[in-house]
Amino acid sequence: MQNKGIVRVFAILFGLVCIYQLSYTYLTYTKEKEAETYAQQKYPAEDASKLREIAQRQYLDSIGKEEIFAGISYNDAKDKELNKGLDLKGGINVILQISVKDILKGLANYSKDPSFNKALLATDETQKNSQNDYIDDFFKEFEKIPDAKFASPDIFANKNLSDDITYDMTNEQVKPVLKKKINESVTSAFEVLRKRIDKFGVTQPNIQRLGESGRILVELPGAKDVDRVKKLLQSTAQLEFWDVYKMEEVFPFLSAANNLLKEREEQQKKTADKVAETSEIASDSTKVDSTASKEDAAIADLLEDAEDSTNLEKAVNPLFDLIAGPGRQSGPVVVSVAIKDTAQFSAYLRDPQVRALLPVEQRYAKFVWGKQVKDVPFLDLYALKGNRDNVAELSGGVITDARQEYNQVGQVTVTMQMDGKGAKKWEEMTGRAFSQRSQIAIVLDDVVYSAPGVTSGPIGGGRSEITGDFDITEGQDLANVLRAGKLPASADIIQSEVVGPSLGQEAIDSGIMSFIIALVLILIWMIFYYGKAGAFADVALVVNILFIFGVLAGLKAVLTLPGIAGIVLTIGMSVDANVLIFERIREELTKGKSQKEAIKDGFSNALSSILDANITTGLTGLILLVFGTGPIKGFATTLLIGIATSLFTAIFITRLFIDGYGKNGKELAFSTSMTKNLFKNVNIDFIVKRKVAYIFSAIIVLAGLGSLFTQGLDQGVDFVGGRTYTVRFAKDVVPTEVEKDLIAVFESAQAKTLGADNQLKITTKYKVNETGEEVDSEISNKLFSALKPYLTEGLSYEEFSNGDEDKQVGIMSSMKVGPTIADDIKQAAFWSVLGSLIVVFLYILLRFRRWQFSLGAVTAVFHDVLVVLGVFSLTWKFMPFNMEIDQAFIAAILTVIGYSLNDTVVVFDRIREFLGEHTGWPLRKTVNAALNSTLSRTLNTSLTTLLVLVTIFIFAVPLRGFMFSLIIGVLVGTYSSLFIATPVMFDTVSKVGLKEKEEKPKEDLVEA
Incomplete structure (x- = not known):
């Protein structure tokens, strides 16, 4: 490796920068623990959580400007700490829809014109199933009315708009003026909300416009008073004196x-x-x-x-x-x-x-x-x-x-x-x-x-x-x-999520537990399988984790529970790069090369596969980042950062340690006595077995499709709209009994156990089309009445609706998604999956220069997605954990796509290499040899990734459905790279004239 000194200096400096960024998080953590201890000593009673909260806040306020270390105060550190999302810290997340209808009415001076009001009513109906902005649908509906004219004195050519709209303007001339005025009103609403939130008193609030739709995202980590927040955000502040x-x-x-x-x-x-x-x-x-x-x-x-x-x-x-x-x-x-x-x-x-x-x-x-x-x-x-x-x-x-x-x-x-x-x-x-x-x-x-x-x-x-x-x-x-x-117009909450601080702390605990256990298992496995070389890979892995968290803190990205899952999954996948390198070094050593030459060639030969595999996964991560919202973006952010840092640590950091160890002539074995001869002389005829695999896959896919068309999937509120509540009880409850009482109140409702038997996830579509504080309050009251027989005696409505921190009962989290935004989320999910498949097809076509490789990869991906969907459809009714299809599930599907492609690209890369080296071999022999040579890497990577996923599945209860889909995806992805992608490529290559016994020129199958 050239320029070792530069790499070493860069790695050290980058590591120090990451430690510096994370030091702010450590400083805030220590001071907040001090405040917590102070509050606990001052108010030790079990039912004094609110008093402790006030005392803790007062303590932090009092020491906020005091120097902690090197001129850094608590306030400074708090501003630069690693941001935690709502699912880890608790808080409130809402999407507000500024009423474009109200703005149009105001611009028209509240016109009574029949054409104008008819178009508004028609637009309201169209919007229920439309992906367009309100203003675009309004234009279409208005123009359906014969002789309707925007520049009428009874509509927009009024005295308020006299400087912008005149009587002689056409509808096409008026449209950009209206769009501009609406954009100005939404911007005004955004500024009004920002000023209100700045005065609200939460740390690290986030407010941002979502495109040009009139939607505004507001995140208030740590906020607990839900009713107060909703009033603050939705109040139009129409002050009048009469x-x-x-x-x-x-x-x-x-x-x-x-x-x-x-x-x-x-x-x-x-x-x-x-x-x-x-x-x-x-x-x-x-x-x-x-x-x-x-x-x-x-x-x-x-x-x-x-x-x-x-x-x-x-x-x-x-x-x-x-x-x-x-x-x-x-x-x-x-x-x-x-x-x-x-x-x-x-x-x-x-x-x-x-x-x-x-x-x-x-x-x-x-x-x-x-x-x-x-x-x-x-x-x-x-x-x-x-x-x-x-x-x-x-x-x-x-x-x-x-x-x-x-x-x-x-x-x-x-x-x-x-x-x-x-x-x-x-x-x-x-x-x-x-x-x-x-x-x-x-x-x-x-x-x-x-x-x-x-x-x-x-x-x-x-x-x-x-x-x-x-x-x-x-x-x-x-x-x-x-x-x-x-506000220039009413603001309706079309999506909201409330997470109690207790649930957030439990999420942190389960996330950290799964993280540590998964990391320990991988560290042990790498040493067991590769000996001292595995220990070097472990050091690079720890450095990689430091880099990931340091970059997250430096970018002020938000760490969420799916984000932690993304980091842990990245750790499992980053092992793949080291496995590829070590397996190639072992092959070179088997050929009789010296250790120095074997290391050099091993790194060089593995580079192409590593880059192709990570680029394909990175492309799906980018699409996830562009089309995803909320938890999906958090997952995609950590995945992309993890891919970048994993490449650097595997290719450069691991190489530094290996070269440093061997420079004095020390022998470095890339295996142990137990693993030295594993997968040697394996000669499985995968091509002969492809027809059996086709039949097996056809049965699984058809069964899944049959289930999808008959009983479908358990779609969450993300996709169908509605309200969902996580409710915790003092004692265990039976979901079917609770569901009967809920149906009596809401007409339609579901109750499912979430984690422990004393916690339920309750979903209802009652009044899903209605918005406003009164409707939210009505539903919350009805929920309290329906659940009263199962709640602790004496529990008040306020304690129930805000989640009693002392008794750990009541509503621990809640979520509302309006039908309009649910439809938008579903459309975005569809395009993200389709977009990732198209991008990957084009990338593989570019890299391998034959459409047969692209067809094989995309066929395998389609196969894997259909199998995962089919398994969910077949099992969601009796599985003991939540298997709803929501945004997190779409993140899982895209991750499965990325993983499957990762595996397939590595196999294809070896096939391409063998086609160049063994030009005289029949195609069947070449493909089988390539598959057998990658078998060790394929199984090793799959095993380490499964160790990670199963660990998260066991310890992170809220993520069990998400992890289950990834576990199925890894299993089927490993299978499809061997028995679907490669056979499809083989059959299509054979059918277009490349006979097995023909000796084809190297350039026909190898990248020019």
């Missing part, structure tokens, strides 16, 4: 409304009684004639209506009977209603006949509920002085600053400062309220936070204050939202 009607001004309307409803329901009761009498006659007649007449159908409908109105029959005063809370004579609060009755009360007020009772001067009145106060079971109702345009006189756009403070009595408040325009309008409104002795309602997202009166005249300067029984956290969040600004 004049308010007094209670006595609205009461006459309420009284008239109550009387109208009362008369209506009395009439319904009379109708129901009459129908009940008629039904007896109708039921008698049905005994005689089973053919229902139109009159019978009408009676049945009336009966159904009567049954629906049973609750109304009991009401004496439909509206007034719903009023709760203390009675009031005056003030801005109209009435107070129990929370459970607010929906019914609102429905009464929206009734067209009821609203028609409003006096002319109140016809635009808006009825809005007040903010919910903790431990108070009712909400206050306010009547705002609305207008024809339903637009507030003063909005939150004038706010320049907002802060959480305390008033004179120590109550938490939020103070706001307005700009000049807002200050002038505020002074006008407060002056009017003072003179009329009325109130001004401060409304945020259609909720009245407070309705203060003005007691000392008009308020100048634009300073105002919001009160509303906040706690400190609510006050800080509200101030942050107002200061950051409002």
Whole structure:
């Protein structure tokens, strides 16, 4: 090897840089352990986890700027430590969809134009099964409407867009303007969210736009308060100031409304009684004639209506009977209603006949509920002085600053400062309220936070204050939202993942355990098989691990549980390079060459196979990185880094040790007494056995295809949409019993054991098409009610929904995927698999210069993928671990493709070499000899990789389905490289005129 000195210096320097990068992680770890010990000593009680968490955070805050080592503080180290993903640290990951529909409505000035609104409704339907952006589908739907024109004064040629869109513009001219405006709005939303998150207080938050789709990814490692995060992210911050009607001004309307409803329901009761009498006659007649007449159908409908109105029959005063809370004579609060009755009360007020009772001067009145106060079971109702345009006189756009403070009595408040325009309008409104002795309602997202009166005249300067029984956290969040600004459109959570810190710590423990055990097994095996040379390979392997983690830390990449699996798998595969080198050296020694020459030629001859094998695996990793999301990207990142570092350590580091050991004439055996003669003189006729292999593979593949078409696969929420929860119980539970109770609540649900018998993975598609905080809360409450018989007695809803850290029960993690993004994920998975096959076909064609080699490799890969899918389809219903088809499974499929190609390329490389060396041999003899010569390497690599995978399968419970697919993939990949890829290549080569006994020129089969 040339330039040994440069390689040695580079390796040492690179190793030192990696150690330096990882030192930050070590420093933060030591300080956080100190904080944990301090908190444990201060609050030793078992049920004081929240107090310990606060104490730990306070301790770290207090020492954050203190020097730990060489001028590095805890804050500095924390910023540069190795990032851990949600599955290792716990936290919240959401994908927000900024509503392009809302933006379009705003740009059109909330147009009532029929063509515009018809196109929006049609686009909503199209989007359910479309891969296009919302705006592109909107363009298509709009243009289906005859004579529809974007530049209409009733749509986009309005005063708000007068500088950009004129009446004479065509639809094609308007389109780029709309796209630009939408992009600006999404960018604005991104900045608003970024400002909110920066103030949230978690370390290493991540927020990024996902292409041009209007989707924004938000990752908050370590965040635990799920409800708080969702409110912070989804709040549009639509702040408005409205004049308010007094209670006595609205009461006459309420009284008239109550009387109208009362008369209506009395009439319904009379109708129901009459129908009940008629039904007896109708039921008698049905005994005689089973053919229902139109009159019978009408009676049945009336009966159904009567049954629906049973609750109304009991009401004496439909509206007034719903009023709760203390009675009031005056003030801005109209009435107070129990929370459970607010929906019914609102429905009464929206009734067209009821609203028609409003006096002319109140016809635009808006009825809005007040903010919910903790431990108070009712909400206050306010009547705002609305207008024809339903637009507030003063909005939150004038706010320049907002802060959480305390008033004179120590109550938490939020103070706001307005700009000049807002200050002038505020002074006008407060002056009017003072003179009329009325109130001004401060409304945020259609909720009245407070309705203060003005007691000392008009308020100048634009300073105002919001009160509303906040706690400190609510006050800080509200101030942050107002200061950051409002979202330009609603933001719906279309995908979310929540992982509790306990589950994260367990993932770290299982990941580290599998990592250490797998590493020890490989180190022992290499020494057992190759002796001292194996020990040198082990040293290179340890250096490789240092490089991988150092590069991850230096790039600020995120380490996830699939990422750890990727590293461990890389370790197993990196052994392959050393095995290839050592096997080639052994062959050269068998030929009688000196040790020095054998080492030189062994490294040289193995290089082509090593590069081809790693490049094909690297190509699948790149496709994984481009098309994958979330855990797939983490897996691909570590895989690609591992491939690069493995190549360097195997080719250069191992060579340094071997050359250094032998330079003084020391003999180095590349085997032990037990392995010296293994696989020598093996002469299996693989070509003769190919027909048996074809039949065997055909049976397996056809059985798998039959199962795929009949019972299919267990598709996870990644691909079909829905919600999934990991719930832990204090005692073991039976999944089938729990599932029955869940189905009674959700209509469709699944419950499967995940790991231990006291932990279930629960999946439901209930209201999968609906988004919003209310729907999430409703489903969480229903889940709590359904599981209550199995939960610890006394466990509260809050403890259940956030995962009780002290008792280690409740929801440990949750995930939601909307149907639209699920469809996108499925499409991306399909293209990633197809793309990898095309890329690999082209690469092998380029390297081996004959399409027969490419066909053999791709056939083997197709075979392997179908076998893995078939095995999953045949076994998922009875396997004792989760076998859902999700994004991680796609990562496994692509890894199987990479591994299978790795093995196949090594075999093909040896066939190409033998074809060049033995030009006089028949093709059958050449192929068989090449296969037999690589048998030692093939089995050795497969065995070490399987050792790794089985270790992870045993110890990393959350990854068992993922590992099972890889184990099947390695087994079938090893088989297919010998019995599918090579025979297919042999048969196609023979059929195009290369007869076995013909002696072909070297250049026909060997790379030029």
